[in-house]
Amino acid sequence: MLSARSLFQEILDNDDSFRLFCSIAASGESQGGWENGRIAALVPGSQRELAPKIARHGADEDKHGRIFNALMHKRGLEPVPVPPETDYTMLLERGGIGLTHEKLRRDEPLTVEDIVTYLAHSRVTEQRASEQMALLTKYFADHPDIGKAVRMISGDEDNHLAYCHEELLRFAYAGHGHAIHRILRECAHAEIRIYRDVSLAVMDHMGRILGWSRAKAALLRAGIHAAYAYERLGGWRRMVRLAMPQRRDALGGGPEPAAEPAV
Numbered sequence: 718m719l720s721a722r723s724l725f726q727e728i729l730d731n732d733d734s735f736r737l738f739c740s741i742a743a744s745g746e747s748q749g750g751w752e753n754g755r756i757a758a759l760v761p762g763s764q765r766e767l768a769p770k771i772a773r774h775g776a777d778e779d780k781h782g783r784i785f786n787a788l789m790h791k792r793g794l795e796p797v798p799v800p801p802e803t804d805y806t807m808l809l810e811r812g813g814i815g816l817t818h819e820k821l822r823r824d825e826p827l828t829v830e831d832i833v834t835y836l837a838h839s840r841v842t843e844q845r846a847s848e849q850m851a852l853l854t855k856y857f858a859d860h861p862d863i864g865k866a867v868r869m870i871s872g873d874e875d876n877h878l879a880y881c882h883e884e885l886l887r888f889a890y891a892g893h894g895h896a897i898h899r900i901l902r903e904c905a906h907a908e909i910r911i912y913r914d915v916s917l918a919v920m921d922h923m924g925r926i927l928g929w930s931r932a933k934a935a936l937l938r939a940g941i942h943a944a945y946a947y948e949r950l951g952g953w954r955r956m957v958r959l960a961m962p963q964r965r966d967a968l969g970g971g972p973e974p975a976a977e978p979a980v
Contacts, residue, residue, distance in 0.1 A: 719936060722856045727927060729863070734926045736789055740796040741803050741919065743785035748806040750779035755821040756835055764832055770880060770968040774839075777873045784866045791862070802918040805911065812907045814838055833885075833893050837900040840881035841908050841956045847874040879962035886959055901957040909953050913945040 728734040753775025760768045789796060801807065810818060815838035816831055827835075850871035858864050889897050917938060924934045 719933065721852060724937075725853065725856060728923060729857075729860075731927055732792060732794060734923050735792070736794045736797055737922060737926065738919075739785040739789045739794075741799050741805075743782045743789075743796060744799045744804065745806045746778045746785065747782035750775045750777075750782060752806075752816070752818075752821060753778060756816065756827065756832075759821070759825070759827045760832065761826045761829060764829060767832065767884065770884075771835075773968040774877055774880070777877065781870050781873065784870065788863060788866060800918065800922060803915055803922065805915045808911045808915065809838075809842070809908065812911055814904050814907050814911075829888075829893075830896065833888050833896055834900055836881055836885050836888070837897055838904050839877070840885055840959075841901065841904040843874060843878040843881055844956045845908065845912060847871075847878045850874045876964060876967040879964040879967040882959055882962045883965060883967070886961060889959065897959075898957070905953040905956040908956070909945060909948040913941060916941045916944075 728738050753771050757768045757771040757775060760771065786796060809815060816827070816835055820827075820831070850867065853863075853867045854871045857867050860867070885897055920934070920937050920941065923929075924937070929937075
């Protein structure tokens with residue numbers, strides 16, 4: 718029977734598919750680390766209290782990238798180049814979502830509007846990350862090789878999502894509610910389309926590596942399209958709702974030098 722668990726297990730059990738999965742994940746996390754690091758350095762003076770939290774976010778993303786690389790090295794594997802069509806973060810930027818790398822490379826302070834855009838973009842993408850890691854935790858929390866890493870990354874992603882909710886609500890109370898609502902909707906509609914395209918590309922690569930039959934590949938493609946149809950019809954709304962999280966000040970205290978799990 719084809720299920721999310723059996724699919725992940727198949728990818729995990731094969732060195733080549735596992736290496737591609739971890740390479741894609743490590744690249745995306747490292748890119749997120751760089752972006753957050755630059756945003757923290759360019760925060761406008763009126764929002765300097767946010768800088769340590771943004772830096773903490775970036776430090777977490779860098780840590781996740783190192784964890785995925787460590788999981789490969791533990792199996793004697795080296796990263797492989799990430800196929801462009803599977804590069805989620807690059808495709809989001811090309812789609813005009815979030816702050817451009819051109820802007821982040823300048824040594825010019827960002828505006829409050831830029832910070833609102835960053836937080837809204839992060840709220841949408843961290844929803845996806847939190848859900849993906851929750852799924853992996855459901856099936857592999859006790860796995861001897863990846864369980865500890867999955868649990869740590871999942872907890873971090875939940876913290877990132879809580880932080881985005883709390884900060885966006887603070888900006889909404891300060892008068893930015895209309896802009897936040899607009900940007901969240903734009904980001905959500907773009908993200909679900911890009912996530913569909915990336916998912917199709919990743920499954921295509923995995924299918925070639927694992928030798929999937931045409932029927933199995935077609936079934937997986939149909940599932941991805943069905944998930945997109947659900948999100949397009951209304952599932953996207955979960956990505957734009959704001960509620961005060963139970964985890965308050967989830968990224969308080971600045972970057973953590975905490976030890977990474979031994980993987």
